[in-house]
Amino acid sequence: MSEKQSWRHIYTLLKLAEMGAHRRTAKISTEFLARKLGVSQQSASRHLIELEHRGWIKRTTTPEGCLIKITDAGVGELKKLYASLHFLMETAYPPSITLEGVVFTGLGEGAYYVTRDPYRRQFMEKLGFNPYPGTLNLKLVTDYDIKTRSELEAYPAIEIEGFKNENRTFGPVKCYPAIIENKAKGALVSALRSHYDSSVIELIAPICLRKHLALKDGHKVKVEVLTLP
């Protein structure tokens, strides 16, 4: 699907399928196909030759027209396209949301909260990793990012339950799996506490993001937040 120039060919394949060529050998003249494609007869002819070279159709030319059958490979291409459209159309939430923010040093409390055992166990169970003791704080700067971050609240999240010990209460936390700088897997954690406003996000990961991504205060960091289906 990503091969060079393959899109025009997939379109032709789609039209051939609409004539039944994905199920049976269909007799289709290049002139007829050309009208369906909105191109000239010559181009239709060329397209068929190219499709055959790709192995997407089997073709026999007869004096009365072409006998054309889409191969399994060709049907596979249509199925790939169908699958990606199906995913887009039938999924209520977008596959990912990208946020961008600037690294800053927080109060250092992240480490304390993240390492509370009831939280930590749920992180391991529900996110699949044992978080590094500390959070990476990002300040969102553009209106777009702040708006997007607030929209994120409406999306389904992984819920980490609150708890209380002898001293105090620890509130519930929402997590969104995320990819940081297209490299590290981690999660955006929300409402861990309310020290920061909505223009700040906190990230956890199994590794120390600052160290592994060589981040310093003021660096711009891209976060791809994965929303759940």
Next chain:
Amino acid sequence: MSEKQSWRHIYTLLKLAEMGAHRRTAKISTEFLARKLGVSQQSASRHLIELEHRGWIKRTTTPEGCLIKITDAGVGELKKLYASLHFLMETAYPPSITLEGVVFTGLGEGAYYVTRDPYRRQFMEKLGFNPYPGTLNLKLVTDYDIKTRSELEAYPAIEIEGFKNENRTFGPVKCYPAIIENKAKGALVSALRSHYDSSVIELIAPICLRKHLALKDGHKVKVEVLTLP
């Protein structure tokens, strides 16, 4: 989808949708889009401009990238594509089968059978027209057409029930709605009687096909048989 050059634009639209732009305003740089499309940054930029002119996206350019939202019209295009693929993938039978045969004059019995009232009433009820009293007979000549015609038997048909009067029994008949010469609506009727072998098809229509299509014996006629979902 049939507009000139729109296919390339639909591909770009699909990639934008994969980045979530069909649900929310997404920040996408032309450079990033270009890599996803497999084209240059300049081309991606042009594609976005063209998509905006088509009214398929809403676009705001900022120094940090483009904010892109696919419009309802754009989503509509993706839905059209999805619908046609859905139909192809989830339907067991092809949308239509094309047969070609040569006109010949039969024994003239078609008129007798077609006008038997129990048949005629069912034609009107199930096909939606009152058949002209007579059938157009076509002789299939190529192996392809004969093979295709026999495959047709396996497809679901409109069933016309048989009946008997005081003299004799009239057997059940199978009908397939059809378009003759890309012009006239009618139906292919099968097993009306067994005088002819499988290399012959009989057509009925609300009009006299011979007259309206100016057909004479020996003329080649194209029939598009519509199969049922």
Next chain:
DNA sequence: ATTACTACTAAACGAGTAC
């Protein structure tokens, strides 16, 4: 960093036509 213009190159297209 970005976007997107201009000038140029490569690819797709279609008219004419051979078979």
Next chain:
DNA sequence: TGTACTCGTTTAGTAGTAA
């Protein structure tokens, strides 16, 4: 009728670069 070749034209794509 068909398909499909050559070849001149049109269109899409890229490089360089300004803003």
